[in-house]
Amino acid sequence: MSNVAFSWIRRVAMPALVITITLLLPSSPVSAGQTDSYTLPQQSYNQSRARDYKVYVPDNLQSPAPMVMALHSCKQTNNDVLNDWGMKAAADQYGFILVAPYITSYDGFRNQNCWGFWFEHHRHQGAGEVEDLHQIALAVESNYAVDPQRRYITGLSSGGAMAVVAAVAHNEYWAAAAPASGIPYGEDASSVSLTGQCPGSATFHSVSQVVSDMEAELDGAYPIPLMVLQNKNDCTVIKTSADHIRDAHLKAFGDPAFDTPTEAKAESVACSPYYQNNYGCIRTRYTQDGTSGARSLVETVYLDGPLATPNSQDTDHGHYWVGGEQASNGKWAVRVGPSYPDVIWSFFSGHSRDGTAPEGFPVITLIGDSPMAVALNTSFTDPGATADDTEDGSVTVMADCSSVDVSTVGSYSCLYTATDSDTNVTTVERQVEVTDPNVPTETCEQVTASPSAHVSSGRAYAGGSYNLRVYANGDDVDIGGTFDSWSNVPLYEGDPGRWFTSEPVACNGNGGGNGGNDPFICQDWNASNLSHSMAGRAYYAGGYYSTGGDDYLGAIPGGYVWVKESPDGVFEKGQCQ
Known part of the structure; x- marks a missing residue:
């Protein structure tokens, strides 16, 4: 009985009656x-x-x-x-x-x-x-x-x-x-x-x-x-x-x-x-x-x-x-x-x-994810489940997914039941989440803080040589040094927990480009020359120059300077007006 019982269950067996109570646990850790x-x-x-x-x-x-x-x-x-x-x-x-x-x-x-x-x-x-x-x-x-x-x-x-x-x-x-x-x-x-x-x-x-x-x-x-x-x-x-x-x-x-x-x-x-x-x-x-x-x-x-x-x-x-x-x-x-x-x-x-099983109940293993995400107005196919019992070996699993409605956004469930030769019953529930893929999931929150503060808050992580650089956890763009506790760098939240250096398109921004019909919103960065270079906003040629605009930014990697992006994706020295 080595398969995983991926379920949330409480089971009670009585001589003439079998009672099964299925409990759904919350998605966040609760003890x-x-x-x-x-x-x-x-x-x-x-x-x-x-x-x-x-x-x-x-x-x-x-x-x-x-x-x-x-x-x-x-x-x-x-x-x-x-x-x-x-x-x-x-x-x-x-x-x-x-x-x-x-x-x-x-x-x-x-x-x-x-x-x-x-x-x-x-x-x-x-x-x-x-x-x-x-x-x-x-x-x-x-x-x-x-x-x-x-x-x-x-x-x-x-x-x-x-x-x-x-x-x-x-x-x-x-x-x-x-x-x-x-x-x-x-x-x-x-x-x-x-x-x-x-x-x-x-x-x-x-x-x-x-x-x-x-x-x-x-x-x-x-x-x-x-x-x-x-x-x-x-x-x-x-x-x-x-x-x-x-x-x-x-x-x-x-x-x-x-x-x-x-x-x-x-x-x-x-x-x-x-x-x-x-x-x-x-x-x-x-x-x-x-x-x-x-x-x-x-x-x-x-x-x-x-x-x-x-x-x-x-x-x-x-x-x-x-x-x-x-x-x-x-x-x-x-x-x-x-x-x-x-x-x-x-x-x-x-x-x-x-070698004995302490409870003597079948163990149900779900095939596929739980919770399972299904797009609105698409077909749903139950991936099924298997069950093993110490005494009986493989046991038949009965599945009921009749509650799943792919035409309506919501949370549904499939119920799986397995019964062994001693009439011990196990039930397992799979969560099925019907979602609308056209509905933005971005939170669009903006936080401006230093690179080190972004790391401490989980919006960015340390990396690079000796973990001296800081990268936004959503787009992996360098935003400064781990030692930098004084600069102000804005980050934008897309999906919960994922932070970006450019505002996501769904947040009425343009993600740093001009590939949509939304009006262009200027974005600027105050960062080191090295950070600009690693993020593609600048390049090094005996000194640092803005990408596309070719404006001279300075020769020192750790020197800070403002760089802005024009509507056609060219980076220039200066701030948005």
Whole structure:
């Protein structure tokens, strides 16, 4: 039962009656639970330290509940996990206890807040950070009712690497693990690309050495399922790392006849759900006998994601957590892409330690988007859904989209129902939004502020060499330096959250050109010569000159000057009158 249940559901089964209540969640992140803060005191074993951690518990949680531990990456804290990753919304939706440890303090030479996966004393059972994480999990179990068959761990970057360490060092405890941009067990720090260049470069142990290190540490025969999530364009943790995690896991736990990716591959599907862009994400299952009906030993989630992120603190190396619609664009965390919380939970929910499904209900997977956008007065074709049941396998899904009216703008829904042989019923609702494509979506708001203030407010982002330049997030035009807190640069909002240096056409402007019938509205910019040059308003020829008008602007890149645009698209020195 490895498919994602992309739904908002509450389910109640009774001997002679089945009741299903479908709830639609709001589009913005809303938490309906409680967050408690704790500290694990320093323990008596070697290299233990006091560790802070937070536990998020949704309202109306079933008991006992699954537990998911999520580990932050370098330069993050557990607050970033709770605020930006979309995991609290997933806990609300799917009903699990979310545990977010904070490294708190650490030894050795490392970047800020990195988990020490490459230190020998932190990756073996009974000592160091990996044992502190185990003790945190046990402490959570002493305070909350946790299902011992459904303990899971995930993390990003060094947190992903430590999730791999935990899956090996304590495979007798965890049910499954899901490292994102993680590192194979036993690797050195050189397995991370620290050159600052793209593509990245790193050195790795051989797969056989990783397998040998794993076998020396494992103290149980349980073949712990592993989901490996990786942006193929990541320049900090490169794809080779994910491939080695997969290959070593297959060698360590797979049947000798099915211990390579080619032999163990069962199936590949597009990742679902996703927010706005799937980035060509493919989810591949590998099983112990290569058959699609078997339990996963390894699953890979590989996406062709972008390098840049909206957050100015990021390195723009394609290295981040993808949180989906319910997440935030934080430090090394983005919303757009395959929704990690949903994809990971779909994997966890199908891989308890004993192989049983806790609720025994069918799991419905929607094909296509939800919400789904449909243009007014066009045809609507339901992409459908599939359902799997632990006992019955594939289950028939009944769909009802009769409420969808493509002739009227509005919000509609399709209702999907699946019933298993025990009369357990699951219902899932897809939102269908009928919109008029001719109605402008631009807000037309204008804000004038300094480049640095635009960055702080999310209207622009830092980029260029050493992140010293500022670019509007809508048209990627350079508007000045990140150090500039005194200039006044106007930006115009088009679609919500997208800001441009020129007023959008729909806002009665002309977008900086004269390609329509609207009267020309003059636009001018007060920016550095370098900014004018990078935005196409000027060029360099022994000095800076306006594009088309050939007015001399000056020789110093950082010198500020007014440039205006004429009706025929020529840039001239001066201001609009």
